Amino acid sequence: MRKNIVAGNWKMNCDLSETKVLLEGLTQSLPASLKADVIVSPPYTSLYYAFENLKDTPIMVASQNINENDKGAFTGEISAKMLKSVGVNYAIVGHSERREIYKETDALLKTKLDQALQNEICPIFCIGEKLEAREEGKHFEVVKHQLEKATFHLTAEDFKKLVIAYEPVWAIGTGKTASPEQAQEIHQYIRDLIANKYNQSVADEVSILYGGSVKPANAKEIFGQADVDGGLIGGASLKATDFLAIVDAF
């Protein structure tokens, strides 16, 4: 059965001392029993510190990216094996900021997913349409294309290891959130795509997260939708009390 997951994507925020403060805030106020799996995704420079300081807690650590190669002459890059060695169990792959700013293509993302899975890192694979596509009613088409091109080569066993994050680009960092009905509609569509490609039991095992301006004030309503299994949280994950309130929203 699929899991509830709340993942915080810190993006390019938090140096080491800020990481320390944020993690202390999280661990000191962490409820004894959690309603969701909790993941934090600090920048590379804080990953090892995060792992070391969270290993006695239920909070898991994700990277915000992963390289598609094993090793070698790729100046500035970090391999899956290196990530694994500092305690990373999840990797965000295909965030819209990487697609847009760093021109990551569906073909590249496919190889990144393979690399993560080969190294036993669970990908949090991001898909979602831009505002123009939403306004033209092409959002279903966009997410179908993104999903098919990067993931449908996977076996059912590997597909079940993915977490999908639906993040409408127009809702990221803008304060605009998809309505709970809009989120449910497209999450259900994504689950149906998975069921049609694989089968219903695979579709029922994959957690589909919503991302885009999730805050303590709107999390409960969004997470209350039948096919929304949690959230990928940007801005609100940088404040421990807000992030924990979102975790508690189930």
Ligand SMILES: O=C[C@H](O)COP(=O)(O)O
């Ligand atoms: O990865 C997280 C998303 O980009 C959402 O960011 P946000 O919560 O700041 O809108």
